[in-house]
Amino acid sequence: MGESIVVTSGKGGVGKTTTSANIGTALALEGRKVCLVDTDIGLRNLDVLLGLENRIVYDLVDVIEGNCTHQQALIKDKRCDTLFLIPAAQSKDKSAVSSQQLRDLIAELKEEFDYVIIDCPAGIELGFKNAVVGADQAIVVTTPENTAVRDADRVIGLLEKEDVGKPKLIVNRYRPQLVKDGGMMKVDDVVNILAIDLLGVVPDDESIIRAGSQGEPAVFEAKCPAGRAYRNVARRIQGEVVPLLPLEKRGGFFFKLKSWLGIR
């Protein structure tokens, strides 16, 4: 019996899909059987990030409407044998599935996979509610910006009402240089306001954009700081004790290294 984890944020564009793709891939690279479920019906992206767009035959709505079995809809990743994707439908909208249907599907997938990672759409409406309902755990992604933190706070409040375990936080697109200037919130400040456990800090990294346009997640690149941060997050998800402080420091260390190289 596996575990289902929803990746959510409230605000759009903070890196939910990137986080889902990278954590999923990182877990699969460690030999776990992982299924990614894209619930952003009508605005699907996860398949694009993974470079699997051209392999889609059946999608989430097909599974739920009974046009195919979930086995048929599972797309195997190009590089990881243990990573699978159920893509969202592009021509429907969020109301095409009900929360009960998704809950049942996630429960079925949990039988087969070690981890079922649910990529949640932005917003707090129907799509969010559907995505959250089948999840055992939640990861809240935020960037160190006021707007994103505000929305994350709202989402954490909503998650606490649902039967989801205490959400964990990922601070994405962290820029230590900017933080030093006082132009960006510190990780500590973000954690202070949101008052939940920190799962990881992912530095702002252009290789994420590079990876996105190539259709392969950044965790494959050993030198990519963001990729390493995601791998650490994956290790923590598996219950490995990677203490928070070293993780944060490591993030900072990468940045220092990068800025030293920049100075050179």
Next chain:
Amino acid sequence: MSNLVKPGVTIKGTKEGLLFLLDETRPFSALLEEIRHKLEHVSSQIWDGPDTPVMIKLGRRQITRDEEKELRQVFSIRKNLIVRSIEAEGMPYLADSSSGIKLLCGTIRSGQVLEHRGDLLFLGDVNPGGCIRSTGSIYVLGALRGLAHAGSEGDESVIIAASVFRPTQLRIAEVISRPPDEWDESEVGMRFAYLLDSQIAVDSVHDLGQLRPELEWREKRFKSL
């Protein structure tokens, strides 16, 4: 009960019904026992007469809900006695538990509203977009970053205090105020807001004693006793 020099419970007949005067200096449980004894053992035609309203005066004593329940239970021995009112002298007869301050903890997040009646001590943070509202005063042991509305039913004597005082907006009774755009970061320590000439003023808690002398604790008061 016969060994009591003076009865703790005095019963008087009035036009409206029976008046029970309870001695505030006696323990409440003893009074209950005395009433029970009187109702059960003292035979009198008033106990068996037609329906009679009962007014209970507690003197300068407040009772809890449980005590009220017990009191009513005792009177239910005699079916014709109907408890119409319970009164204390110059204050509400019900004492809210734990000296009138309700203690709650947690985090009030964006979009969440905590509503309360009476004074409220909140251990935790009120985040931006969150709202804490009470008919009495609000004390936050934590960061107040959202909206706080004290005296929501018009009480203008209430205050809002917080260990980290960074509200987006403050309301006391009908008055609305927001902190200046550039908050003075040099101000450290606990601060509180109160109404001054129908405007909200914010001061350090050190000044609270001057504004509300009745609240202030002074050592010499106790020495003089």
